[in-house]
Amino acid sequence: MILLIPLLIFFWFPIGELLSHVSWAQVEEVILSSSFTKALLQTFWSGGLGALLSVVVATYFAHFFAQAEWRGQRLQRLLLLIPYLIPNFVLASAYVLSWNPATGVLGAHLPLPFALYSLSGLSFVFGVAHVPVAFLLVEDRIKKMDPALFEAARLSGASSFQTLRKIELPLLMPSLVSGFALCFALNISAFAIPAWIGAPERVFTLTYKIYQTLQMGGVEGMTKAPVIALVLFLISLPSFVINGWIQRREQKFVTVGAKPSAKGGSSLLSRRSFVIFQICFWSSQLVFWMLPFAAQILSTLVPPGCLQLEGLACLSEVTLRSYRYVLFELSETQVAIVTSLIYGGVAALTIVLISLTALNVGSTKVQRLRFLDWIFAIPLATPGAVLALAMIVTYSGKYGINLYNTAAIAVVAYILKHTSLCFQPLKNGYLNISPTLFEAGRVFGATKSQVWTQIKLPILRSEIVGGFFLVLIPILGELTMSIFLTSPGFRTIGTVIFDLQDYADHASAGALSVLLMLMILFLNELARWISRGRVGY
């Protein structure tokens, strides 16, 4: 009850309230409009194509990372996961700087085979942004497979390609479908990438449509936006259901060998395929994010527009002016950094406390913990724009509580959206501990609370501190909900970057993005160090 009541008040009730704002007449009006139909189709196409790209690239890389070992593997793995750590809007703005049709700094030397501001461009950036998500899922699945399965195939006469096609891929199929569903859900819920990449050429998706409708303001905006949000919620639900169903099925068919983590397949990978993998890895990473980020960083170190006009000749004019400006002259930045850290910290701390309470409620009962996992996962699967809009329609004074234009509404939304990210690793760490350690505490004289304070918390210390950073990182880079829920008195780093970009101050937006990127990488390393590698990437 201690967990269910807040969830009812802050999640299910607002979702219900959002639904109550929708009438058939509005649904008809919105759905029959051609702009909505176009946005819906573009959401499907860009989300689907992007997810397909993510899964294909991720599966190829995961095949090598899970089965082979080589010097520098950890660094390469971290490089592969960078787009996951960096907020979407930072990635999107780097792409805009690099390949925008008018002044893209990479366009002349390394043109993309399609226009960036197009459906293909949007799908491509979605794909790049979520390769790490699919990679983590598929890699985990391959690691859990018994290497003997592949060795047996090779000994039976199958070539490495046949082994991949006839053994590995069929076994991986549930994870591939699950990865596709997850990436699709993330793509259709994303706001920043459509705003940066799609909007300039009017390739709108549903999330951007909600934002646009709300920007219109007035009664019309407030009545149409819930309809679009409802449609977005409904099309994101199947992904959640498919994921849950596949995960349950996978648990039934997990093949565990004598040494489940042994990289037994490494000897079966040919040198030629490994060299091709390395070429693919480095070239893809260069295009996916290294060159765009290098251009982004470089553009913040030279006078505005110089890179576009003079290319690398600008290096003679290196200056830290943009950084000085955003850090010391732009008061909004200082306020946003402090606000993001304070409120992000409060939200992350609350999430850790909620997760610990959930562990206490769940005890060592796996079924109960799985149920809690599920109820926390629903807000995570709900698109941020839907959640934000539901909060706005419910807590804008209608029921005597007016949180709109306060920091509280954003903090509550951050907590709802990100609790699952902390609870999952914490739960897994908890279940990995033998219950006899806790029972021993009781037998040797400790009360229930003493078992918590003297045994459970110290053993879980790394996961707890790591979990704090694991939710702080996405909260710092959050934009989708922040853009709806922030107010003049409450600005986050993300919304300030969005505004700077909107005012065409690319140099300042870039400098602030680079600072945010460094902050996030530092926090990730801190999480890894504190948790001795158990949390973080």
Added chain:
Amino acid sequence: MSYLSIQRLSKTFDDTPVLKGLHLEVAKGEFVSLLGASGSGKTTILRCLAGLERPDFESGPIVLNGVELSHKRVFMPPEKRNLGLVFQNYAIWPHLNLFENVAFPLRVKKVGDSRKIEQRVNDVLELVQLQELTQRYGYQLSGGQQQRVALARALVMSPDLLLLDEPLSNLDAILREELGIQIRKLTKKLGLTTILVTHDQSEALSLSDRLVLLNYGEIETQGRPEELYRNPPTEFSARFLSKAQEIFDLKRKRQLFLPRNWSILEGGEGIAVTIASRIFLGSEYQYLAENSQYKSPILFYSPRRIEQDEVVHLQYRE
């Protein structure tokens, strides 16, 4: 009156009865082994004694040294029972070093000042010969050392009852024998009432004063190990403890033989058998021998080496 009394102990998990109204009395200072196959309920008895499981409502009382641990609505929580328990996986807390693991029961129960605690811990560690390794953590200890830490932690509070849950099962054969002897010596020296749970016949036979054989949640039989081994009172105990062999004669009459009761006779008397197979066990050989009286080969042991196809004469002594 017995020191530990368990009356009509029942425990059901999801409608499956694991213990079925079991009675057990244990005298002070006695070393009792609960022996049984997987699912016989031996660990559940231990967990009910420790307070880690609550017996079914219809169970009778569990009384230790005149104090009721559980009965109907009475349920003393585990931390109040003053028991020592050695877990099968030892349950060494990974965030505490060896010293702190052993000191934990004294600290949570606030037994004396830190000097007194240190003294007591050092005394117990000396008893299990671990006084040199106090700063080490669980992962820095061998299996045998971890087992001794678990034992020291169970002994540090001078428990009213020592419970051992298959404490030797994770160790290699030599260490198992060595530590088994050490446990026996320590419990005798300290006069501890001990209950050992095990599925290993030789462990139960060699360590205990009394052996309790369990069969699907009920006590099949109990008694002194030598008695039960030599004269198992039931068919189940004969099979489980003495590896009794079921053989049919030519008239299809079923008979039960204890392999240890067969002996080789010199001079052509007894049943003539032909050696079909031989396995070397170290101190003796195990043989399977074909014969004309029984439909299946006879299993017997002998220190003498006999070649395959050789004919010998066997005699069975009840």
